[in-house]
């Protein structure tokens with residue numbers, strides 16, 4: 754009986770990799786989370802959540818001014834079912850302004 758060549762078992766068909774999709778609360782586009790910034794509501798206020806891991810109610814915005822500017826004013830309070838304080842708005846505005854400044858790929 755001829756020795757059979759060891760054939761490695763066929764690899765499982767690659768599964769479709771699940772890429773989490775989220776909706777920008779300003780423009781309503783659905784995109785991978787990597788292109789969106791998560792904002793999370795905490796007892797201390799609303800914070801940007803770079804890692805996407807903070808517990809709490811979250812909402813997503815693009816880091817482009819067309820989205821985060823109206824988003825902070827209108828869409829975010831609604832999406833998070835909260836009121837943004839002046840401190841929250843200032844913090845988020847500064848965060849996004851800095852992010853837009855060093856991220857030319859999002860236009």
Ligand SMILES: [Zn+2]
Pocket residue numbers: 777778779780781782814815820
């Ligand atoms: Zn958007």
